[in-house]
Amino acid sequence: MSFGYPLRFSFYLSWKKVLRTKIFFFLAAGFVIFLTIFWWQAGYLYARRFFFLLFPYLFLLIAQDIFREEIDSGSLENVIFIRFSFRSYLQEKNVSLFLLGTIASTLVFLPFLLTSLFRGDFSWAMFSSFLAGLMAGLYYISLAGLLGLRLRSGSNVLAIILIQVFLFLGLLVTSTSGASGRDIIDLLISGEPQGSRERLILFSFLALWPNALTSRSYASLGLKLEALALIFLFLGLQAWRLSRLELKRE
């Protein structure tokens, strides 16, 4: 086996880690079981809709412990990283985890794709939603990576999930608080902002819950560009922090 390229090396390590991390399997299996039950109870179309809304979380799942645990454990102070910079390896992890997430997502997507072909209701919009979900996945990896430079043991992922829980609780309260609250909910469902205030609200919502990108209401180029800009921002900040990273374990 040759690992002449850092990406191949990083992919191998990430692949082995995911394979041997039980929690990833339990949660991924839970997701598949949830979709299967939903498909069975509510039908294919609902299950497909839930798949698109939820599959970016697979990326979030594999981004747990992305950096800090390895940095603190001392496993980067290895002869391997005298040859290949540990900083490049950590940076490459964004790509390898994205590839792994894409493989896992594609495996779950395939039954939906095949069923749509079988049923004769296939549309290219499915691919567009899938690609938007991949973008949301990359968003999660880049954000979890940035947080993962400080937070350890999966707390990078937990922080994102907690923020989203508060977001949805906030929206729930907002929706029952009168006309202006209902306007916000209508805006978030339609994905069509009028004026700069609404645009800001929508952009903020998307920054906190990028899964919305998979919805057809959020298909506008502006929203996709916003997500892309944030991905570049997170990756850029990561690269800056990684370029200054030192292994200080004594």
Add this chain to the structure above:
Amino acid sequence: MSQVILRAKGLAKRFGHVQALHQVDLELIRGKLTVFLGENGAGKTTTLKIILGFLFPDAGSVEKIQQDLRIGYVPEQPAFFPWLKGEEILELTAGLFGRGESELKKRRDDAAAFLSFDVSQLNRRVRTYSHGNQKKMAYLQSMLINPDLLIVDEPFTALDPVAIKQVRDLFIRLKEKGKTVFISSHLISEAEKLADQVIIIKQGKTLLQVDWPEFVQKRIYLRTRRVGSSEKIILGRWPESQTSDDWLEAFILRREWEEFLSGLNDDLKKTVLKDVEIRSPDLESFFFFWNR
């Protein structure tokens, strides 16, 4: 002629309020084993990590004079990716350094036999190994790449007496092959058996780097109690001598000592020879001399 393969100049490093390194200078010479000595917190590990690229120096530089210098490294407490098995770590290392499967197996078996490492353990995750075997695993990994320079932080930590001897023999074998070894150790007695070069570091500063066999050959260790007239005579001739509450010590050139004795009258000579203890330099005395 000795050939320098790596040179560190003026290394300085601060961690928050702590100035870990002030001015570290050192040279590693091809085919020689260099021992890096210093008290806890003197800056040995920090220096090694800067040389290895794990830390950035605030000032100074590390120059690899030999191009494509292949460096092996064994940390004091090796840590490995906890989800990988021993075999996978070795495969990964061999793959990264462009070693084929047959070469991997040959080198692995050779090093494992030398270190009495049971290769059947390689099917398990490394985190399940004992501390000693994790250390051996780090040696195995470094041997796999056939390093030009092997850097080892506390080479004998976690090893039993048999393994200590095996590691010592491994260093000798590497030297015989023209490889360079750089060790940081507190086990002075073991280090002395191996040292070609000795570097003393104190409070983040290199005090000196000496060619140890040459030093032992050319110098003597002199010690006298700080009572009587000999102390003044010795201090007058060798003001660089170190004094503690009870003792005066110096490492002086044999030739100078002989010249000095021949210049004394018989009575003074008898007094000095009665008071002064003279022996060949040993690394422990040398280390304590510089760490008073």
